[in-house]
Amino acid sequence: MARNELLQKGVNRIEWAKTHMKVLGKVRERFVKEKTFEGLKVGMALHTEAKTAVLALTIQEAGAEVRLTSCNPLSTDDSVAYALNKEYGLETYAKKGQTNKDYYKSLNKVLDIGPDYVIDDGADLIFMLHTKRKELLGKVKGANEETTTGVMRLRAMAQEGALKFPVMSVNDAYMKYLFDNRYGTGQSTMDGIMSATNLVIAGKTFVVAGYGWCGRGIAMRAKGMGADVVVCEVDSIRAIEAKLDGFAVMPMRQAAMEADIIVSATGCKDVITAEDIKVMKDGCVLANSGHFDNEISKAALGKMSRRHKKVRESVEEYRLRNGRKVYLLADGRLVNLAAGQGHPVEIMDMSFAIQALCLEYLDFSAQTLEPDVYDVPDHLDDTVARIKLETMGIRIDRLSKGQQDYVRSWREGT
Numbered sequence: 001m002a003r004n005e006l007l008q009k010g011v012n013r014i015e016w017a018k019t020h021m022k023v024l025g026k027v028r029e030r031f032v033k034e035k036t037f038e039g040l041k042v043g044m045a046l047h048t049e050a051k052t053a054v055l056a057l058t059i060q061e062a063g064a065e066v067r068l069t070s071c072n073p074l075s076t077d078d079s080v081a082y083a084l085n086k087e088y089g090l091e092t093y094a095k096k097g098q099t100n101k102d103y104y105k106s107l108n109k110v111l112d113i114g115p116d117y118v119i120d121d122g123a124d125l126i127f128m129l130h131t132k133r134k135e136l137l138g139k140v141k142g143a144n145e146e147t148t149t150g151v152m153r154l155r156a157m158a159q160e161g162a163l164k165f166p167v168m169s170v171n172d173a174y175m176k177y178l179f180d181n182r183y184g185t186g187q188s189t190m191d192g193i194m195s196a197t198n199l200v201i202a203g204k205t206f207v208v209a210g211y212g213w214c215g216r217g218i219a220m221r222a223k224g225m226g227a228d229v230v231v232c233e234v235d236s237i238r239a240i241e242a243k244l245d246g247f248a249v250m251p252m253r254q255a256a257m258e259a260d261i262i263v264s265a266t267g268c269k270d271v272i273t274a275e276d277i278k279v280m281k282d283g284c285v286l287a288n289s290g291h292f293d294n295e296i297s298k299a300a301l302g303k304m305s306r307r308h309k310k311v312r313e314s315v316e317e318y319r320l321r322n323g324r325k326v327y328l329l330a331d332g333r334l335v336n337l338a339a340g341q342g343h344p345v346e347i348m349d350m351s352f353a354i355q356a357l358c359l360e361y362l363d364f365s366a367q368t369l370e371p372d373v374y375d376v377p378d379h380l381d382d383t384v385a386r387i388k389l390e391t392m393g394i395r396i397d398r399l400s401k402g403q404q405d406y407v408r409s410w411r412e413g414t
């Protein structure tokens with residue numbers, strides 16, 4: 001694509017997202033007026049696409065110097081990265097299809113800014129600060145973490161006493177996981193699978209590994225599109241929940257025999273292994289919606305195949321030695337971003353409004369916070385929820401004084 005076409009595409013995508021991100025828009029209005037982040041340096045590693053651009057530009061317009069790169073080598077929208085550099089004056093190093101070496105080089109360039117704050121998705125930036133870039137640790141006042149996998153890593157670091165600054169667990173904000181992890185991942189995963197394959201969902205046996213908020217969303221949307229949905233879980237309570245939500249529940253080995261499509265969304269490794277691949281039907285489609293590309297064993301697929309080749313933009317066909325074919329989408333990386341456009345705009349609007357407000361909260365309170373992982377305060381969730389309702393034109397009831405007293409009292413019964 002010609003450079004000017006790429007630029008226009010990126011600008012259009014960013015402006016489209018900005019138009020529809022009304023919650024973040026309200027937050028931005030105040031931030032710009034108050035110059036909330038004046039003089040700060042903020043390093044960001046988030047999936048570099050249009051909605052992320054709107055968040056980065058919000059922080060920049062609020063007075064910060066910002067550098068951005070992607071948190072995954074396949075999740076960049078190159079038109080957006082190009083437009084950020086050329087049109088919006090925001091240094092961005094992301095590029096779709098980066099090698100691992102270039103991916104880490106880009107993370108390093110973000111850190112070269114000497115950040116006061118870091119916004120991370122998957123904790124790679126934070127991990128680098130604690131290992132290869134320790135010389136910068138002293139300046140960093142805190143960080144936000146966007147995703148389940150990152151929070152898991154950071155809680156493990158905090159438990160060992162290895163974490164050196166406070167981190168806000170944006171992922172665990174109610175307004176984040178309820179909508180982003182469930183409705184966002186639900187819709188964008190289906191979008192990624194359908195864009196990659198152009199195959200019908202209705203009538204397929206669709207296996208979802210993991211029934212956390214992401215898995216719940218994927219299962220719900222696959223069911224809504226007419227698939228027979230099977231859930232695989234390791235947690236006994238979630239397994240019952242999946243069953244009562246109307247899904248078949250079984251171990252992966254059994255599900256793999258029946259599956260037309262398998263999606264992994266666990267945040268854990270080795271979810272789909274050689275033993276599972278061995279029993280798959282001819283033509284089974286494999287996709288991952290978890291943060292890292294270690295949920296589906298690509299090594300096993302490689303070893304078990306006579307050959308493999310790209311058969312569509314984001315589809316690799318593996319010809320197994322047993323004569324069957326298996327299709328891997330997006331190289332086992334986040335299918336919703338690598339083969340789709342990420343979560344819908346209005347969903348990321350809420351998540352990124354939380355991100356922006358958490359950064360403000362962190363800058364206000366970082367000096368009083370010990371190094372640890374912190375939950376997002378309820379009032380920030382409530383602020384985002386109220387702005388969202390307002391932008392949707394929805395009014396809700398309020399408790400009367402009598403009702404407020406009633407819910408707080410233990411004396412009054414019926």
Ligand code: ADE
Nearest residue numbers: 047051052121342343348
């Ligand atoms: N777009 C930007 N960040 C994203 C995320 N974490 N998940 C899905 N889409 C996104």
